[in-house]
Amino acid sequence: MSDLNQKMVEKYKGNFLQEVINNVEEGETMKMCMQCGVCSGSCPLGPHWEYPPQHIFMLIRAGKRDEVLNTDSFWNCTSCYNCIARCPRGVQITHVMHGLARYQKVLGLAPKNQPTEKFSQLFWDNLVQKGRVNELKLGLSLYFMNGFGEGIKTALKNQKLGMAMMKAKRMNPAEMFGGHGVKDPAGFQKMVKKAHELEAARIAGEES
Amino acid sequence: MAHEYSFYPGCSSQKGASGSNQMVSNETMCDKLDIKLNAIDDWNCCGASVGYSGGGELARLTISARNIAISEKQHPDQDLIATCPACWLATRETQERLHDDPQMMSDANKALAEIGVEYQGIKKPARHMTEVLVEDIGFDGIAKPVTKPLEGLKIAGYVGCQSNRPYGIAGESFENPMYLDKMSEAVGAEALTGYEKKASCCGGALMFSEQEKSQALVKEIIEAAYDHGADMIMTPCAMCQMNVEAYQSDINEKYGTKFDIPVVFYSQVLSVAYGSTASEAALDGQLIAPKKLIDIANK
Incomplete structure (x- = not known):
């Protein structure tokens, strides 16, 4: 485990939602997610995600840090902005997915050969x-x-x-x-x- | 009097780059419409859509802030415009993000201070070239210089993603933007307004890393254009143009299709309608020759 990753685990003590809000691009907007699933259904590569965006938001709330930071799901984002355009709650989904990918990488957890x-x-x-x-x-x-x-x-x-x-x-x-x-x-x-x-x-x- | 703008050309529009056919035809089109583009001297890459992972948030916003600051210094009273949807999106997003987040603004300026540049904040949102055409020139204005109406030409207007979402053109919907269709009609062509893939994703940069997944998307975009009897697909985006044009033989090999449909920029179509030659409209820059358009240009 990288030093930074270890440090973050200790700092947030299981509050993964707060960790995302503080460290992921536009992360605070995900508080508005109401689990409607429009984002997942709108994604051109949706079927290829292990956990599509709606599912990722649920996992974050449930504190499933390992599941979220070990998936390569968000690397499927093509930056088409369909999800942002259609989200009824203004969640900046595209940016949050980019932000999660970046954060995963900064923590040294980016999947090999992605x-x-x-x-x-x-x-x-x-x-x-x-x-x-x-x-x-x-x-x-x-x-x-x-x-x-x-x-x-x-x-x-x-x-x-x-x-x-x-x-x-x-x-x-x-x-x-x-x-x-x-x-x-x-x-x-x-x-x-x-x-x-x-x-x-x-x-x-x-x-x- | 000419309309004047501060212009951010972007990497793919460079001479000898993949979107140089857009650059050449855009210049031709602007000449005919009395639009003057003043390129920003010493602009840099916007980070595009895949810059997020190597760049992170602050570095990405900082490089775009550098462009905006230079533009404001060199052309203080002119709107900043881009032909590339990704350049435009990154620039406009930077303006918003730095406006909304004082900490980010202060950090971006700390990084910019390394090169003696200061970003002063949003003056007017960056604009896309199509906004200039639709809002400043208007469809009547677009029709005005036409000397060769493109009668009988069936065009599938492929808007794509980033010129349409998340900002888009004022007055248009995300799901069914009509401005390309109206442009086609303004120059006498037939717009295939029911083209249902007009706002679908071509895979973007993932065409390089996830070729199979992206080509599956492009296959549908092309198929729908054939279903409507299109002579060609027309787009505002260099990424869309490249992705939809360049991989047709790959797709044919994989799916047993027989795709061979030209994919052109709106600036090429307008240039031909305005009486330009095939080379002024950069039609020699196509991988799949738009024969009907070339015939009209040579008439």
Whole structure:
């Protein structure tokens, strides 16, 4: 168990609802959930969730910390905002699901080999490097995220699409060498680092 | 007098990026409508929809606050607009979140201070390009520059998710937004108003990580367009455009379908109706050639 996870277990002493409210993005809005299930029924990938959103809210209230923090359910969120648009109680479901995924990761509990977890980290690392996303490098790192052999296979499989994209001038091989970005990437990285430090301090309960 | 806006282009619109066909056609369309877009110098990525897990809340809000602060400095009296729904959503969400949460606002400014930038708070909500068209130009205004009415062209208006939810365009419903249909009609095309998948999700960024699940969603989006006899699918979103266009051969292989339907941006359709050439409308940037549109452009 990570130190932070241990610390949180001790701090909240079984009050998982309070833990979520304090530490998960828009977590306090889930207090409004009335278990109608519209969110679960509206999710385009709903059938793939081990626990769909309504169920997760119930588990949180019931203090089922392990169940919630060990599922990979919320990584199925496509950010379509159907649930938020339809929720009769204003629960910021999309954001709470994003927040739970992030919190799970911060606690060191993100499921191993969860493809969206891996991809979203690649995406973030890619954008922080230059302040803008380098689609070519992101695509290649995506191919290789499951190892070199798998990467070659994926790259070959997608070769036709890649060539078509290049022909349509929608993929630029020159992006491999440099590519676009903000003028001061080092400053951008410093800013992001500061934001991460402030957020980590808040979760750990330290004054910033 | 030209309508002027501060413009946030976003990563996929870069030259040689996946949505560069949107960028090119959007410029053409704006020229014809006397809209002037002043790009923010030195903008950064908004974090898009999957940035949440690597970025967390504060870093994500901070990077968007940087864009807004720069925009306000460079173009103080102009509305900030984006063509990309994710860019728009992230920007507008940042404005709201920092407005509602003084602690978050103060923390974001502490991070921004590292680069000598200050975010001063919400002035006017960021806007999407389609809002500019619908609200500032109006459907009559959209119809005005038409020199080649797109008669007989059947268009399935695919709005998708993030330009529609959670904010959407004023006066539209989340379940059945009509603005793309009205745009089609304004330029003389036939809008397939009963297209039931118009606000369905294409899988978004999960097309990269969960390809099978996402392609199953796209299959339904395309199937419904065929059911209505569409010549093409039209969208405002670069993610939707890419996801619905680029994987049709994969889907065909998997499901035994024979999909081959063009997926274009509204800015491409409007540009052609305004008399632009196929390359001005970036029709050469398509993976599946929109033949009927190209024919009209070449006429």
